[in-house]
Amino acid sequence: MKRVLVTGASGFIGRHALAPLAARGFEVIALSRDAGPAVPGVTWRHGDLLAASEARRLIDDVRPSHLLHCAWFAEPGEFWSSPENARWVAASAALLLAFEAAGGRRFVGAGTCAEYDWSGGVCSEEATPIRPSTLYGRAKDAVRLLLDGVTARGQVAGAWGRMFHLYGPHEHPSRFVASVIRSLIAGEPARCSAGTQVRDFLHVEDVADAFAALLDSDVTGAVNIASGRGESIASVARLIAELTGRPGLLQLGALPVPAGDPDRLVAHVRRLGGEVGWRPKRTLRDGLAHTVEWWRRA
Numbered sequence: 001m002k003r004v005l006v007t008g009a010s011g012f013i014g015r016h017a018l019a020p021l022a023a024r025g026f027e028v029i030a031l032s033r034d035a036g037p038a039v040p041g042v043t044w045r046h047g048d049l050l051a052a053s054e055a056r057r058l059i060d061d062v063r064p065s066h067l068l069h070c071a072w073f074a075e076p077g078e079f080w081s082s083p084e085n086a087r088w089v090a091a092s093a094a095l096l097l098a099f100e101a102a103g104g105r106r107f108v109g110a111g112t113c114a115e116y117d118w119s120g121g122v123c124s125e126e127a128t129p130i131r132p133s134t135l136y137g138r139a140k141d142a143v144r145l146l147l148d149g150v151t152a153r154g155q156v157a158g159a160w161g162r163m164f165h166l167y168g169p170h171e172h173p174s175r176f177v178a179s180v181i182r183s184l185i186a187g188e189p190a191r192c193s194a195g196t197q198v199r200d201f202l203h204v205e206d207v208a209d210a211f212a213a214l215l216d217s218d219v220t221g222a223v224n225i226a227s228g229r230g231e232s233i234a235s236v237a238r239l240i241a242e243l244t245g246r247p248g249l250l251q252l253g254a255l256p257v258p259a260g261d262p263d264r265l266v267a268h269v270r271r272l273g274g275e276v277g278w279r280p281k282r283t284l285r286d287g288l289a290h291t292v293e294w295w296r297r298a
Contacts, residue, residue, distance in 0.1 A: 005064040008071030010036035016208035059098040085139035121264035164226040168204030169294040184244040191254035195234025203287035213278040226267030
């Protein structure tokens with residue numbers, strides 16, 4: 001039997017991973033501090049991984065064969081430098097070690113493109129140096145290094161999914177795609193930078209489905225979770241304006257480009273496509289249209 005514990009299961013990524021995991025035959029145990037959505041085949045558990053001894057108690061009780069670790073501190077604007085990152089390194093270490101001690105078989109963690117050196121513009125798991133410039137990136141990479149050490153002992157197999165720029169239903173309202181959509185459907189100006197920066201965008205349901213595929217595979221090590229295609233921020237904003245019918249309210253160039261923002265940040269996805277065998281289900285247009293409609297109903 002495949003029993004997976006999903007941490008952060010009511011969060012932006014975790015909530016979207018539950019149905020794909022159940023569809024793959026997993027018995028899904030969803031962990032969250034908050035109430036989560038009803039999903040067929042999913043059992044909810046409430047708990048706080050930051051509480052002392054919670055990880056061992058939870059693992060001993062659930063006895064998962066697989067673990068998808070999505071929980072982290074993710075408050076926009078704060079997560080890059082928050083001391084909460086250090087607490088989540090400790091909590092993640094306790095969780096991983098408890099999982100190993102209980103005989104767990106496969107652990108997949110949610111990493112970030114912020115672990116990479118961004119100077120090259122295109123990030124490859126094999127070739128791009130790991131050189132995080134933020135506390136968030138360093139903290140995530142610390143957990144990845146711990147996972148490498150645990151898997152080297154031979155009992156637990158592990159993979160590390162590095163996400164790039166995701167968007168979709170339940171995104172925090174202040175993030176780029178959500179903020180532009182919300183402004184435009186409210187009939188308010190959407191003020192943006194010039195948007196020349198190129199990013200790799202992927203709908204959150206595709207991100208979650210890719211994590212489910214990665215967990216259900218035998219692939220180990222770091223795997224980029226992304227589309228592999230670069231789109232300028234301006235082109236994404238214009239597409240949102242077209243889909244909302246409010247192109248006149250889009251104000252490109254109204255804000256400065258954030259200091260230190262790289263010109264280009266796109267993933268190489270050979271491992272995801274070639275080894276995991278996963279490809280996105282949605283085009284960018286389809287994903288943005290779906291997201292616009294979700295925000296209209298929200």
